[in-house]
Amino acid sequence: MTQLDLMSATPETLAATEPAEFLAALKALSDKDITALMASGAREAVVSAIFTRMPELFRPERAGSTTATTHWDITGRPDGGSDQWTVRIADGACTVHRGHDGDSTLTLTMGPVDFAKVITKTGNPVMMFLTGKIKAQGDLGLAANVGSFFDVAKA
Template sequence: MTEFSPESLSAIGPKEFAQLVKSTPDSKISEIMASDARDKILDEVFNRMPTLFRAEKAGDTQAVIHWIITGPNGVSNTYETVIENGACTVTKEPVREPKLAMTMDAVTFLKVVAGDGNPMMLFMTGKIKAKGDLALAASIAKLFDIPKA
């Protein structure tokens, strides 16, 4: 199995990524996401979002979503996903008012995008905090082709 690193993520597809997240202990993911590799890994994941977007499922959805990924020492990364006109764009510099803002730690985020965690259960147990349109939060998973490990 590939080692969890920015280099390996850029070389594997979504299904392999899902398997990698599922097979890597949370403690190891947490350690890596507290290192200098954090930004590269998050960038890699967010850069893939538009390619995994399912426009046919989005219909006329118009939304700005802020993903706040918390980290060690109070550091966090915020990414903005804009869904409009049947397309999805992502930026590291949020500029628009979000319809939904979700806050979670890096391990939880990677589990969600790898299909290795139930977003609703993670929300119910407080691992994901959502502010804004909760109906949108409940439907985000259907808007993306999330791999199954």
């Protein structure tokens, strides 16, 4: 099987790609390659593919009775803005929305390389927070645990 080329991927290609293959392709990129990817026309498709897959990777048994609304800001868009998403966990389900929706329990802000490391679980989010690579406002206990609510296939 050939490795997924994220630079030329379309939203349709990404939607048809298994999460493990997608994460393997993302994990295989160097920081320089991630920076180039997130500065390219493929950025929106890649970021959207990550967030829209979260409900299928969500494990309600790990979240327990957690109810939370997290706002995500992925900085460094070519236009100077950020990609904003809302991830809501409630009643044993995970839903995602483009943009910030409702009041947040936790707001996470990070650059594209750090976002890729968080999503692929190749970076240590606590250390990234302590060194200022991730900014978190709100429930820091949730920030430390929210990643464990999702299965990230070993790529």
